[in-house]
Amino acid sequence: MKKENKQISKNISKKEFENLLVSSGLIHIFKGAKGIIWKPYGLAMMNRYMCFLRKLIPKFSIEEYFFPLLVDKRYLDKLNNEIYNFDKGVYKTVDTVLRPSGEISIYPVFKDIIKSVSDLPLKVFQISSSFRYGYKAGIFRTNEVDFFVEGHTAHASREEVEMQVKDNDLLINQVLVYFGLPVIKTERPLWTNKPVAEKSYGYDAILPNGETLLVASNYEQMQVFSKVFNVGFIDKYKQYTNTFQSSFGFSFRPLMILLWQLCDQHGLRLLPSLAPIKVSIIEINPDNDINVASLIDNIKQKLQNLNINFIHDNNSKLSLSKRSSKYELQGVPIRIEIGKKEIDSGFIKLMRRDNFLFEESSLDNFNNVVNKLLNNIEADLRASLQNIFLDFQVYTGSSLDIINILKKNKVAKFSICFNRSCIDGLQASVGLGEVLGTSEQVNNGKCIVCKKNTKYIGWYSRRV
Amino acid sequence: MKKENKQISKNISKKEFENLLVSSGLIHIFKGAKGIIWKPYGLAMMNRYMCFLRKLIPKFSIEEYFFPLLVDKRYLDKLNNEIYNFDKGVYKTVDTVLRPSGEISIYPVFKDIIKSVSDLPLKVFQISSSFRYGYKAGIFRTNEVDFFVEGHTAHASREEVEMQVKDNDLLINQVLVYFGLPVIKTERPLWTNKPVAEKSYGYDAILPNGETLLVASNYEQMQVFSKVFNVGFIDKYKQYTNTFQSSFGFSFRPLMILLWQLCDQHGLRLLPSLAPIKVSIIEINPDNDINVASLIDNIKQKLQNLNINFIHDNNSKLSLSKRSSKYELQGVPIRIEIGKKEIDSGFIKLMRRDNFLFEESSLDNFNNVVNKLLNNIEADLRASLQNIFLDFQVYTGSSLDIINILKKNKVAKFSICFNRSCIDGLQASVGLGEVLGTSEQVNNGKCIVCKKNTKYIGWYSRRV
Numbered sequence: 034m035k036k037e038n039k040q041i042s043k044n045i046s047k048k049e050f051e052n053l054l055v056s057s058g059l060i061h062i063f064k065g066a067k068g069i070i071w072k073p074y075g076l077a078m079m080n081r082y083m084c085f086l087r088k089l090i091p092k093f094s095i096e097e098y099f100f101p102l103l104v105d106k107r108y109l110d111k112l113n114n115e116i117y118n119f120d121k122g123v124y125k126t127v128d129t130v131l132r133p134s135g136e137i138s139i140y141p142v143f144k145d146i147i148k149s150v151s152d153l154p155l156k157v158f159q160i161s162s163s164f165r166y167g168y169k170a171g172i173f174r175t176n177e178v179d180f181f182v183e184g185h186t187a188h189a190s191r192e193e194v195e196m197q198v199k200d201n202d203l204l205i206n207q208v209l210v211y212f213g214l215p216v217i218k219t220e221r222p223l224w225t226n227k228p229v230a231e232k233s234y235g236y237d238a239i240l241p242n243g244e245t246l247l248v249a250s251n252y253e254q255m256q257v258f259s260k261v262f263n264v265g266f267i268d269k270y271k272q273y274t275n276t277f278q279s280s281f282g283f284s285f286r287p288l289m290i291l292l293w294q295l296c297d298q299h300g301l302r303l304l305p306s307l308a309p310i311k312v313s314i315i316e317i318n319p320d321n322d323i324n325v326a327s328l329i330d331n332i333k334q335k336l337q338n339l340n341i342n343f344i345h346d347n348n349s350k351l352s353l354s355k356r357s358s359k360y361e362l363q364g365v366p367i368r369i370e371i372g373k374k375e376i377d378s379g380f381i382k383l384m385r386r387d388n389f390l391f392e393e394s395s396l397d398n399f400n401n402v403v404n405k406l407l408n409n410i411e412a413d414l415r416a417s418l419q420n421i422f423l424d425f426q427v428y429t430g431s432s433l434d435i436i437n438i439l440k441k442n443k444v445a446k447f448s449i450c451f452n453r454s455c456i457d458g459l460q461a462s463v464g465l466g467e468v469l470g471t472s473e474q475v476n477n478g479k480c481i482v483c484k485k486n487t488k489y490i491g492w493y494s495r496r497v
Numbered sequence: 498m499k500k501e502n503k504q505i506s507k508n509i510s511k512k513e514f515e516n517l518l519v520s521s522g523l524i525h526i527f528k529g530a531k532g533i534i535w536k537p538y539g540l541a542m543m544n545r546y547m548c549f550l551r552k553l554i555p556k557f558s559i560e561e562y563f564f565p566l567l568v569d570k571r572y573l574d575k576l577n578n579e580i581y582n583f584d585k586g587v588y589k590t591v592d593t594v595l596r597p598s599g600e601i602s603i604y605p606v607f608k609d610i611i612k613s614v615s616d617l618p619l620k621v622f623q624i625s626s627s628f629r630y631g632y633k634a635g636i637f638r639t640n641e642v643d644f645f646v647e648g649h650t651a652h653a654s655r656e657e658v659e660m661q662v663k664d665n666d667l668l669i670n671q672v673l674v675y676f677g678l679p680v681i682k683t684e685r686p687l688w689t690n691k692p693v694a695e696k697s698y699g700y701d702a703i704l705p706n707g708e709t710l711l712v713a714s715n716y717e718q719m720q721v722f723s724k725v726f727n728v729g730f731i732d733k734y735k736q737y738t739n740t741f742q743s744s745f746g747f748s749f750r751p752l753m754i755l756l757w758q759l760c761d762q763h764g765l766r767l768l769p770s771l772a773p774i775k776v777s778i779i780e781i782n783p784d785n786d787i788n789v790a791s792l793i794d795n796i797k798q799k800l801q802n803l804n805i806n807f808i809h810d811n812n813s814k815l816s817l818s819k820r821s822s823k824y825e826l827q828g829v830p831i832r833i834e835i836g837k838k839e840i841d842s843g844f845i846k847l848m849r850r851d852n853f854l855f856e857e858s859s860l861d862n863f864n865n866v867v868n869k870l871l872n873n874i875e876a877d878l879r880a881s882l883q884n885i886f887l888d889f890q891v892y893t894g895s896s897l898d899i900i901n902i903l904k905k906n907k908v909a910k911f912s913i914c915f916n917r918s919c920i921d922g923l924q925a926s927v928g929l930g931e932v933l934g935t936s937e938q939v940n941n942g943k944c945i946v947c948k949k950n951t952k953y954i955g956w957y958s959r960r961v
Binding site for chain 2: 079080127141
């Protein structure tokens with residue numbers, strides 16, 4: 034394969050990435066708005082993601098509901114009084130609040146629906162918006178988060194919830210596989226006075242600047258919320274018992290992080306599996322040569338038969354470089370330029386957006402080549418996401434090292450005990466950043482703090 | 498065809514209909530919520546409707562955008578100061594308001610995006626929520642309206658808007674055809690001091706109680722809003738000009754009205770084209786006869802091959818009548834009961850939900866019969882909607898008659914001039930209800946008020 038004469042630089046700052054999302058037509062950023070304005074190209078990706086979720090989640094017997102966004106204020110008051118003060122940033126209006134997340138809108142309805150053990154398990158999910166003010170503008174922290182996905186399940190026993198939390202994990206993994214986004218999965222330390230769950234798992238992605246960002250959560254709530262909202266049932270011993278519950282959530286952040294990880298100074302690079310348009314065909318035909326037109330028709334027909342979305346650009350008023358850089362900016366995986374040259378040579382050049390390599394194909398062999406290239410682009414980009422992810426993590430046995438690792442915009446990884454004294458102790462000694470949490474391993478290591486044997490690995494990062 | 502021994506009564510009050518929506522599992526009504534809670538069975542219909550819209554609307558070159566729900570308060574203030582007071586019922590919180598409808602969230606972005614004539618036309622639609630407090634509980638008037646669809650288009654000339662309004666009308670008609678819902682389409686009288694459009698068209702359905710309800714709107718706005726929000730462009734004479742605009746909107750009301758029109762005292766009756774489940778198979782097999790099981794497998798395979806969604810109910814613990822009345826309640830178009838009797842006879846009974854007629858089919862002929870019945874149910878229910886619609890309208894030449902027509906829960910139809918004196922005059926003399934608007938006809942009639950010749954027909958109704 035040959036390569037176009039293009040340099041690739043992947044050193045894109047957050048600000049540059051935000052500008053790229055706007056210039057490529059995914060979103061519009063507007064000062065007067067409290068959230069992101071999604072444009073057709075971005076929504077095409079989001080709607081496809083929503084379709085994927087609406088197929089995926091019911092496979093776990095979790096069914097879609099829609100609960101209103103406006104919630105009676107007294108349900109927020111309940112949380113504030115009985116768990117801790119959730120008030121911060123909540124939009125209040127007349128006697129209602131705008132849902133900061135689903136609990137206060139969903140659990141009062143759970144109480145209304147669940148009467149006996151035959152109403153359990155109740156497993157719901159919702160795709161909706163959530164609201165909190167006080168965030169600065171930026172794509173990862175907005176006052177209004179749209180397309181927020183959350184699941185809530187209520188069960189008759191602790192054991193069922195433990196099983197459900199494993200199911201939630203499988204579900205979250207499927208979502209991350211959809212995007213090809215690797216994450217650090219940890220159990221969060223929950224050593225506050227009034228924890229919101231008995232166990233809590235976080236899924237953090239690593240951003241190109243080395244910061245980590247939570248992309249999904251999974252909570253083994255048990256009875257923490259069901260006691261507050263009086264969600265309960267009459268069990269087999271005719272006793273009233275509060276339901277045992279789990280919840281999970283994720284937003285469109287995985288898509289945003291993925292796009293940032295993959296982009297270069299020429300624009301987006303989309304996974305073919307996510308790209309609304311997989312192939313751009315640029316017609317170079319100033320003389321309206323019918324041979325060129327008919328070759329293009331032929332190729333369009335082939336792409337249609339292969340069920341590959343394409344765009345046909347016949348706007349000869351603009352220069353070729355302007356036209357091709359538009360599709361580079363949008364991250365369209367393959368570009369084809371067709372003009373008199375292709376008629377003469379009998380060969381069609383297919384240009385990869387991801388690495389600017391190109392391949393020449395005869396018309397007969399076109400189907401094979403285009404399919405092969407799309408598969409290769411998909412595989413190469415997914416592999417690069419894995420490599421970037423591994424490169425960002427630096428293992429260390431010394432807590433003094435951690436600050437250097439963080440300063441080099443990396444994430445530190447180490448053996449540590451899953452207990453308060455070691456984790457809080459480490460945090461106090463490093464100062465900068467935060468312990469994400471820990472994950473249980475097969476093999477033992479020595480705790481970075483107390484030097485005792487431990488089977489837990491911990492991660493330390495700067496969080497967004 | 499034979500008929501099950503069932504009576505059909507279609508005299509269902511609004512309250513009974515609301516209870517039916519809850520008992521059939523479409524929605525849940527909960528006092529603590531400001532909108533409707535959609536359950537999986539209802540959402541399955543809504544999601545399908547959304548998919549239909551996302552295919553339909555782009556065919557009119559109107560692309561989907563998502564604008565945030567929270568809007569800077571100063572944009573509402575602009576409307577209040579420059580058109581009229583839109584404040585009523587608007588939820589306000591900190592420095593933002595919750596969108597009462599799209600104008601204040603969309604037009605400031607239009608101003609930001611549109612610079613020159615090359616940015617026009619800009620045609621967007623959004624599926625979103627809108628909010629106003631002060632409504633009583635009930636499915637047709639809620640404080641929060643989710644799944645609200647609205648389109649907004651900006652153009653360089655008046656003529657383009659006139660064309661666009663015709664396109665909007667075609668689009669709205671396609672939506673109403675999807676539901677099979679006939680409407681009264683009228684031009685609204687707009688004789689206030691500060692109208693929100695130059696022309697406005699309303700699409701009103703007739704409810705089973707004879708009231709009318711607006712289900713869609715189409716506005717020839719021209720420059721009314723673009724002047725307020727300073728949306729403009731540099732035209733070909735290098736002059737700054739405000740854009741010429743149109744807008745349209747509709748919610749899920751057509752679905753609700755359709756369901757109310759079609760239901761009977763046994764439950765819902767769904768159009769097969771809208772039904773999430775088209776066939777219920779009830780297995781009557783207390784002895785676990787493998788012949789019964791294999792016949793059911795055979796039929797399931799046939800339905801799968803025909804791409805017909807079905808549910809297989811093998812819950813033999815409940816009585817047959819309980820099981821079958823559940824699917825009647827849910828409005829599943831066809832019910833099949835399979836047990837030893839069907840093995841012995843070799844015939845399968847397919848029962849229509851809409852009229853309780855049933856047909857017996859051999860296994861060989863099953864595909865033909867099930868397809869034919871689904872088509873017949875679809876056609877018969879759609880025809881009944883048209884008949885009901887026509888029956889509700891009573892033509893009259895005398896304004897004294899109108900009050901009697903309204904008291905009989907009907908809608909009055911008459912010739913009238915499309916001018917303020919005749920329409921306001923009629924309204925003053927009748928007192929009850931309202932003139933919906935008028936529609937231009939081919940033939941002349943005599944105005945019900947001034948008795949002069951007119952080519953306009955008007956409608957008079959009690960509105961919800």
